Structure formats: structure tokens, C-alpha cells
Amino acid sequence: MPYTYEGNWLCDATGTERGRLEAVGLSVLARPYDQAPPGAADFLATPGPGSALHCHVEAQRAYYAWLSTADLAPR
Helix, strand or coil, X not given: CCCCCCCCHHHHCCHHHXXXXXXXXXXXXXXXXXXXXXXXXXXXXXXXXXXXXXXXXXXXXXXXXXXXXXXXXXX
């Protein structure tokens, strides 16, 4: 039965259980976005010459290059 109807595990859960479900669900959804390529902190600390847009584009390129070769298998 869909979770929007009464008499199911979500409606029967306590506030604490619902809070845990929310926290875990959000952490799973956010996990792909909290990855950073090696050296990203160094690059962002000293972005080098160019405009802010240039630095942003270069950081994105480095991120995509890292992402295409990174081992992101579940641990």
C-alpha cells in the first residue's frame, strides 16, 4: 500500500524514526555531490590567473576529469 495512506510503516513510525529516515535519505541523495577531486582545496586556495568564470570552468573541468576516472563503487 502506498505510504500516503494510513496504516503503514511510515505513518506508524515515531518522530525519531521519521527524522532518521529523513537524515539517511538526504545523505544518500547528497552523496554524489560531496566528492572532490584530489588537490581541489589547493586549486581553490590559489586559483591562479584569470577571471572568476575562468577559474570556475577550470575547476569544473578538473572535477569532470577526476570523476570520469574515480572509483566511486560503494564501500
